[in-house]
Amino acid sequence: MTQLLLNIDPxxxxxxxxxxxxxxxxxxxxxxxxxGILFIIAIMETVYVKTGNPEWKRIxxxxxxxxxxxxxxxxxxxxxxxxxxxxxxxNYSWFVGDIFGAPLAIEGIMAFFMETIFIAVMFFGWxxxxxxxxxTATWLTALGANLSALWILVANAWMQYPAGMQFxxxxxxxxxxxxxxxxxSPVAVNKFLHTVTSGYTLAALFVIGxxxxxxxxxxxxxxxxxxxxxxxxxxxxxxMALIFTGHGxxxxxxxxxxxxxxAMEGLYEGGQxxxxxxFAILNPNKEVDNDEKxxxxxxxxxxVLSFLIDFDTKTYVPGIADLVYxxxxxxxxxxxxxxxxxxIAMNALIAYKEFKEQGNEEEAKLQYDILMxxxxxxxxxYVKDPRDIVPHVPTVFYSFHIMVIxxxxxxxxxxxxxWLTITNKIENFKFAxxxxxxxxxxxxxxxxxxxxxxxxxxxxxxxWVVQDLMTVDAGVTNISSGAVQTTFWIFAFIFxxxxxxxxxxxxxxxxxxxxxxxxxxxx
Amino acid sequence: xxxxxxxxxFYYEGFKNMPxxxxxxxxxxxxxxxxxxxxxxxxxxxxxxxxNFDTDEQRSEHVINELIKTAQDDTITxxx
Numbered sequence: 305m306t307q308l309l310l311n312i313d314p315x316x317x318x319x320x321x322x323x324x325x326x327x328x329x330x331x332x333x334x335x336x337x338x339x340g341i342l343f344i345i346a347i348m349e350t351v352y353v354k355t356g357n358p359e360w361k362r363i364x365x366x367x368x369x370x371x372x373x374x375x376x377x378x379x380x381x382x383x384x385x386x387x388x389x390x391x392x393x394x395n396y397s398w399f400v401g402d403i404f405g406a407p408l409a410i411e412g413i414m415a416f417f418m419e420t421i422f423i424a425v426m427f428f429g430w431x432x433x434x435x436x437x438x439x440t441a442t443w444l445t446a447l448g449a450n451l452s453a454l455w456i457l458v459a460n461a462w463m464q465y466p467a468g469m470q471f472x473x474x475x476x477x478x479x480x481x482x483x484x485x486x487x488x489s490p491v492a493v494n495k496f497l498h499t500v501t502s503g504y505t506l507a508a509l510f511v512i513g514x515x516x517x518x519x520x521x522x523x524x525x526x527x528x529x530x531x532x533x534x535x536x537x538x539x540x541x542x543x544m545a546l547i548f549t550g551h552g553x554x555x556x557x558x559x560x561x562x563x564x565x566x567a568m569e570g571l572y573e574g575g576q577x578x579x580x581x582x583f584a585i586l587n588p589n590k591e592v593d594n595d596e597k598x599x600x601x602x603x604x605x606x607x608v609l610s611f612l613i614d615f616d617t618k619t620y621v622p623g624i625a626d627l628v629y630x631x632x633x634x635x636x637x638x639x640x641x642x643x644x645x646x647x648i649a650m651n652a653l654i655a656y657k658e659f660k661e662q663g664n665e666e667e668a669k670l671q672y673d674i675l676m677x678x679x680x681x682x683x684x685x686y687v688k689d690p691r692d693i694v695p696h697v698p699t700v701f702y703s704f705h706i707m708v709i710x711x712x713x714x715x716x717x718x719x720x721x722x723w724l725t726i727t728n729k730i731e732n733f734k735f736a737x738x739x740x741x742x743x744x745x746x747x748x749x750x751x752x753x754x755x756x757x758x759x760x761x762x763x764x765x766x767x768w769v770v771q772d773l774m775t776v777d778a779g780v781t782n783i784s785s786g787a788v789q790t791t792f793w794i795f796a797f798i799f800x801x802x803x804x805x806x807x808x809x810x811x812x813x814x815x816x817x818x819x820x821x822x823x824x825x826x827x
Numbered sequence: 828x829x830x831x832x833x834x835x836x837f838y839y840e841g842f843k844n845m846p847x848x849x850x851x852x853x854x855x856x857x858x859x860x861x862x863x864x865x866x867x868x869x870x871x872x873x874x875x876x877x878x879n880f881d882t883d884e885q886r887s888e889h890v891i892n893e894l895i896k897t898a899q900d901d902t903i904t905x906x907x
Contacts, residue, residue: 369848376852380863387867390874398876398890427849428841475883476890650898657891685898778897781875791871798862805855813848 316785317777320392323792325762327384329755330799334378334806336754339453339500340507340542341371342446347534349442353435358821363527366818367511368426373813375423377806382456384795392788396769396779402479403469403486404459411455418448453503454496461492463770464761465560471679473656473672478773491556495761498549501542502754505714508539509743509750512721514814516743519730524817529725536722543714550711551612557764558613558621561771563693564764566624567700569609572598574623574631580608583705586698592624592691624697628690639690646684649675683768686775695766703759710753717746 345367352360386408389397397404425433425441433441462469468485469478480486512535515528557565566574569581572592584602607617620634630638652675659668675682687693721743724730733739765771769779845853876886 372849372852376855377859379856380859383863384867384872387872390877391872394875395890395893398886399894424838424841428837428845432837432840473891475887476894477887647898650895653891654895657895778894782893783875787871794871802859809851 313785314777316783316788317780319785319788319792320388320780321776323392323788323795324385324388326792326795326799327381327388328762329758330795330803331378331381331385332755332758333751333803334374334381335453336503336506337374337510338371338378338449339503340505341367341374341510342442342449343504344507344511344535344538345371346439346442346446347538348531349439351534353439359526360530362818362821363530365430366527367531369813369818370514370810372427373806373809377802377809381799381802392781392783393769393779394781396774398476399478399774399779400463400770401477403462403466406480406483407455407459407486411452414448414452414455418445418452422448450500453500457496457499458487458492460761461489461495462486463768464495464765465489465491465556466770466773467491471676471682473653473675474660478770490552491560494549494552494556498546498553498757501546501549502757504542505539505546505711506750506754508535508542508718509714509746511535512539512717512743513745513747516740517814518817520737520740520744525731527818529728529730532721532725532730536718536725540715540718540722543711543718546711547715550708555613561765562622563624563627563695564700564760566622566627567695567697567764568704568760570598570697570701571609571621571623572625574621574626574634576610576618576620577607578609578619578621579604579606580612581701581705583709584701586701588698590697592628592694624694628694639684639687639693642681642684643687643690645678645681646687649678649682650685652678680772683770683773683775683778686778687767692767695764700760700764703756703763707753707756707760710749710756714746714750714753717742 345364348360348364348367351357352364389404422441422445425438426445429438429441466478467489468480468482470481471477472479486492511531515531515535518524518528554565554568557568566572569579570584570586571578572590581599582603582605584604585600587596587598587600590596590598610619610621611617613619613621622631622634622636626634626636628639630636630641652671656668656671656675659665659671720739721730724733724739730736730739767775767777769776876889880886880889
C-alpha cells in the first residue's frame, strides 16, 4: 500500500468534462432518430396492414432500412459513457451507485431483449410471421426503445433533482429508499417526456427532409408524399407535446435549479414581472459582481417569464445575483450561508467517521443527525467562492434560445408540410423548391436544437454533478489528465470516422432509394 | 424443443438470407463491438475502484477520504 498525495489538476476536470460531453453528444446523434422513427415506421406498417396496399409495405421497408443503418452505427456508443463513469468519475459513480445501478440494469436488460427479439422479427419476419404479429413486433420495438430510454433519463433526472434516497456515511453512497419516488419524481417524468418528444420531432423532420430530397429530385414522389403526411402529422403532435413538456421542465427548473433558469434567460437581477427574452445579445463584460448591463440588445416580454412559471405575472423569479448573494425578502439563502452549512455537514461526516472508528456510537449518532440536517447543502462544502455556482451563462443562454427558436419554427414547418401534402398541393405549390430546401435544412437544424437542449440541461447545472450534493471536482477520479486527453482525441477520431460512415452510408441508401416494387426484399 | 428449433431456424434463415447491406451493418456492429468492449474497455477504461481496491469496504473508505480531502483543500489522498 503506497500513499499518494496528488493535487487535483483543473485541466483534468476540464478534459474529463470534455470527454464525457463529446461521448454524450455523439451518442445523442443516433438516439433521437431511433426513438422517433420507430413510431413513424410502426404507423406506416399499420396503414399497410389495414389497407393491404403493397406500396405502404415498400415505404415501411425503406424507412426500416434507414433505421437499421442509424441503429448499427449508433449501437454501443452509449456504453462508453458507463466506462467513463467507472474510470474518470469513480467518486461520483460510487456516490450515486445505488440510484444509478437499478435503472441502468433495467435499461440493459430491456435493451438486450428488445434488440434480440423484436428487431429480429422486424427484419427477419417479413413473410415468415403473420402480418399482425410482425406489426406487433414493430410497435413493441418502438415502445421498448422508448422504455429503455426511460431508465437512463430517470438516472439523469435524479442528478438534477436527487429524490427518494438516503445518504449512508458508512458506505459514502446514496442508497435508494423509495424506487417510485426516483421513478416518478416530477423532474424525471418531465425529462423523459420532453426528451422522447424531442426525439419524435427530430425523426419526423428527418423523414420530411429525406422526402423533400426525393421531391426535389422528382423521384419516388408517392413514397415522399405519403411519408410526409405521416411524418408531418406525427411531428406536429410531437412538437406540441414537446412545447408543453418543455414548459413543464422549465417549471421544475425554476423550483429545483433556479440558477439554471436564470442562466437560460441571462437574468442577473430577479424580481416580479420577470421578463422572458425572445432574443438578445449578451454583454460579454457582464459578471455577477459588476454593474454592466446584461444585454447589448434584447427583445423581451415583461412579466411573461413569471407568468409561465406560475400563471401569475407577479411571481418572483430570482436572478443570478440573488442566488449568489441571497435575497432575505424572498427567503433565498446567500451562497456563503449554504457554504457554511455545507461545511457543517462535511465536518459532521469527518467527526462521524472518527467516532465510529473509536467505537463511540452515541457521539457518532449525534454527528449523523447533524450531517442529515445539513445534507441538502453538503455539496456547498466544495464551493470555494460563491460566484463558482454560476454556470457559463452565454453557453446556456444561447443554447436555450437556439432550441426554442428552432422548435417554434418546426411547428410552422410541420403545419405547412401537412397542409400541402394532405390537400395534395405540394408539387404545384409556388414555392415548392424553397420548401423542399427548408425541409432538407431542417435535418441539421433539428440536430442542433436537440443537442442544444442537452447543453442547457447539463452546462446549466454546472458546477454540480449531483445538484447541491456533489460538484464536478469532487466527482472526478484523480488520474492523469494526459490519459484523459489522449482518450478524448482517440474518441474524437473514432466518432468522426463513425459519423462520416453513417452519413455516407445513409446518403448512399437514400440516393439508391427504396427497393423496386418487384424486388422488395432483395435490395 | 420444437419451439426452440423453430426459433433457431428463424434466426438461422434470417441471417442466411440477409441482404448484402444487412451483412455490412452487422460487420460494422461487430467491429465497433470489438473496439468498444475489448480495446476501449480494457485498455483505456479500467474501472478505477474495482481495479485498485479489493473490497467494497476499501472502496467506501477511499471515496469518503476523497470527498473529505476535496472539501478541505484541493488535495486528494489516494491509497493504492
